Amino acid sequence: xxxxxxxxxxxxxxxxxxxxxxxxxxxxxxxxxxxxxxxxxxxxxxxxxxxxxxxxxxxxxxxxxxxxxxxxxxxxxxxxxxxxxxxxxxxxxxxxxxxxxxxxxxxxxxxxxxxxxxxxxxxxxxxxxxxxxxxxxxxxxxxxxxxxxxxxxxxxxxxxxxxxxxxxxxxxxxxxxxxxxxxxxxxxxxxxxxxxxxxxxxxxxxxxxxxxxxxxxxxxxxxxxxxxxxxxxxxxxxxxxxxxxxxxxxxxxx
Ligand code: 13P
Numbered sequence: 001x002x003x004x005x006x007x008x009x010x011x012x013x014x015x016x017x018x019x020x021x022x023x024x025x026x027x028x029x030x031x032x033x034x035x036x037x038x039x040x041x042x043x044x045x046x047x048x049x050x051x052x053x054x055x056x057x058x059x060x061x062x063x064x065x066x067x068x069x070x071x072x073x074x075x076x077x078x079x080x081x082x083x084x085x086x087x088x089x090x091x092x093x094x095x096x097x098x099x100x101x102x103x104x105x106x107x108x109x110x111x112x113x114x115x116x117x118x119x120x121x122x123x124x125x126x127x128x129x130x131x132x133x134x135x136x137x138x139x140x141x142x143x144x145x146x147x148x149x150x151x152x153x154x155x156x157x158x159x160x161x162x163x164x165x166x167x168x169x170x171x172x173x174x175x176x177x178x179x180x181x182x183x184x185x186x187x188x189x190x191x192x193x194x195x196x197x198x199x200x201x202x203x204x205x206x207x208x209x210x211x212x213x214x215x216x217x218x219x220x221x222x223x224x225x226x227x228x229x230x231x232x233x234x235x236x237x238x239x240x241x242x243x244x245x246x247x248x249x250x251x252x253x254x
Pocket of ligand 1: 012098170174175176177178214215216217235236237238239
């Protein structure tokens with residue numbers, strides 16, 4: 001696939017995989033992705049496996065991401081993980097504002113923006129997630145919800161920071177449900193988000209920022225989703241937990 005923006009396919013392992021299981025998964029992934037140069041390939045294990053996975057993927061095509069981090073740089077925040085600590089483990093990306101954290105940890109757009117700023121200050125590239133719930137889509141509020149999330153969680157980044165940010169469009173109703181957005185639903189939302197980036201930042205940034213689709217991405221639907229002009233990659237949950245399905249998604253995406 002010939003796109004101006006380099007594809008980025010990331011596996012969000014969520015709260016899965018012990019260190020032993022994580023190492024087995026990356027061992028199984030490495031051969032299948034060894035010759036892929038046209039896409040950034042990222043795995044996002046839980047915090048506990050980052051250090052070992054970092055060592056295991058050295059010298060491979062696989063890059064490392066985390067699933068969350070603190071908005072604070074350091075200090076008395078029991079149980080939190082700082083951006084600097086992630087950097088030390090060779091983490092390059094960090095998922096922020098995933099809908100599960102928005103829902104269960106009540107993360108707000110304002111907090112996600114703070115986290116994104118903290119991530120950039122430490123040299124991490126945030127993957128900022130946005131997406132509407134089913135009731136919002138059915139009520140015809142998809143664009144209003146996306147606009148609120150994009151404004152709230154991204155406006156405040158400098159242009160340079162925005163350029164180094166990945167946006168993930170994950171319709172909440174498609175996550176873990178087996179229900180994928182149709183290619184036209186995905187393309188429509190991605191184009192809308194890109195249009196907003198042009199309005200809020202500028203046309204160059206809108207042209208350069210990568211927008212991933214997430215929500216029940218599988219080997220069977222990856223090719224069609226990735227063929228849409230404004231879909232620049234995938235954020236994969238369940239299907240990234242097995243080497244074969246994640247590898248097939250990557251191969252079908254390029
Ligand atoms: P599933 O691929 O399991 O639907 O999860 C998507 C997701 O939430 C990725 O962040």
